[in-house]
Amino acid sequence: MDLYEHQARQLFEEYGILVPRAEVTDSAKEARACAERLGGRVVVKAQVKTGGRGKAGGVKLAADPAAAELTARQILGMDIKGHTVGAVMLAQPVEIDSEFYVSYVLDRTQGRFVAIASAEGGMDIEEVAAIRPEAVVRVPIDPFEGVPRQKAAEIAAAAGLPDAAADTLAALWNVLIREDALLVEVNPLVRTARGEILALDGKVTLDDNARFRQARWDARDETQDRERGGLEAAAAAKGLNYVKLDGEVGVIGNGAGLVMSTLDVVAGCGARPADFLDIGGGASAQIMADGLSVILSDPSVTAVFVNVFGGITACDAVADGIVRALDSVRLTKPLVVRLDGNNAARGRAILDERAHPLVEQATTMDGAARRAAELAHAA
Amino acid sequence: MAIFLTKESKVLVQGMTGAEGMKHTRRMLAAGTDVVGGVNPRKAGRSVDFDDRAVPVFGSVLDGMEATGADVTVVFVPPAFSKAAVMEAADAGIGLAVVITEGIPVHDSVAFHAYAERHGTRVIGPNCPGLITPGQANAGIIPADITKPGRIGLVSKSGTLTYQLMYELRDIGFSTCVGIGGDPVVGTTHIDCLAAFEADPDTELIVLIGEIGGDAEERAAAYVQESVSKPVVAYIAGFTAPEGRTMGHAGAIVSGSSGTAQAKKAALEAVGVRVGGTPTETAELVLERLAGPARPRTE
Incomplete structure (x- = not known):
């Protein structure tokens, strides 16, 4: 979750970083x-x-x-x-003498957080790194050592920042660790005409996985939801993993990789996916009903594609979920279902028996995507 | 022979007595895995009956290793306790820790990866389905009945796409399938698996499944060019994923121009790896490759 600038500013202040x-x-x-x-x-x-x-x-x-x-x-x-x-x-406006850049960011390749610092702040750091790579210092941080004052001083010196900026670097590390942030960035960090080091603008991204131990997050979530679209807010309220996209084919699948793949296959058939909905492993009838109701309430959706590979999930359970969803949600748009893997034959039989006029089955993922695209365009 | 996991592997399950741990320990045993014990300090000394086998519960990974000679642990403990669980396993000196748990805070996984590396413990995961060597052993949650032993090695960020490809190629079979996980930071990488499959005489062809986010696939492509002589066929998910949105997996997010599916596909194709447009097409490329004349990959 990204924080607003004013929320980041408040955090910085709590950790002893000077802010306007x-x-x-x-x-x-x-x-x-x-x-x-x-x-x-x-x-x-x-x-x-x-x-x-x-x-x-x-x-x-x-x-x-x-x-x-x-x-x-x-x-x-x-x-x-x-x-x-x-x-x-x-x-309050600040009289700026010079501008710097400091951040801690996750380096996925090294599996470490790295400190990034530059004496050329105020502009896009990626631009600085591209034009003058020697002006940007990157220092990997050992998770068990962290950034004590001495380490912070070394980073500041390497980047050509004033020694007082080391206090900011040390405090910023504490923000990163104690708040479970994935990114903390101050740009620009400025030296004022009076010689103070001040964080003028900042960005903080918190790790959603750490919610269980960060009690203050719920309040921040409310502001998050205000910015989120109506459908995404509705889906989030039901605990669904849902992302709204721009197209006309509603996509439901199990597992993030398979759903992403489904979006691609739908796009490959000349249609545009309307959304991303991952019902996860062992999807219940309730989740299927909730998911279908969110997708059917999206007016841009003209056809729905349910793509499930039963690994842990049993396809007959998914089919039961669809049938129960059909009882509680009025289906108004064609639904193409592809069930494969664990108990697929039983799952297909359950849907055949229900024989809903708007529900069609396909045996392959590519075939189902083609059919969903046709139906979406015919609507 | 397979990679990382064989029928000789002796497997501990941390979190065996929880609901997920119980369910999957039963499945692992049914797949022929030598599950030698569970770990739970509050239930040490008891045992749990799985059909015809009583599996003892140990108070610590070290106790379990000393009593059984275990060399693999599968971690099902909840996110809040995963860091301590992996560090305990590394302290005990276990060779392989497979971390299934989803939702571990990144600061915790950064810490346990660094710790495990110092102790010589290989970590697979977190947030992964684990690995299976069909016909021999299963460490994690990959369904064991999709396919049989064979000559394809598979490495993937995604669980369900792994299952899909295993299913499409079920008649050929697999040496080992490794789900490395979709988190931003994982222990064992595509490259580690490519290196192991290259050295594995049972593996003839390698399937690599990637998805948007990070640059692991680009790095894997560079590694293929330098060090892999066996044919590699790839699939990448996420061509239509919007920039800046998390797509289910914590690591599947495109930032700016980096981490796109297009860039990954281009990097792989540039080194002679064929990339399928859909999972089915990927399976067809594999079949084509296995049927064709055995010739070294041309650059």
């Missing part, structure tokens, strides 16, 4: 009051989980509280790369 004074609001009127409390002149920043806010006009300087209200009114509700701005952060 700031407040967050979803109302333009309230923005004026925030600006007054912050001394009048403020930077108004759109809170969206995507980059390129500045270029899109989502970050602006306001000279006084009245201007802050006006600017907040312009930015709130703005669309930035498909994200609607629901809140703005108002921050």
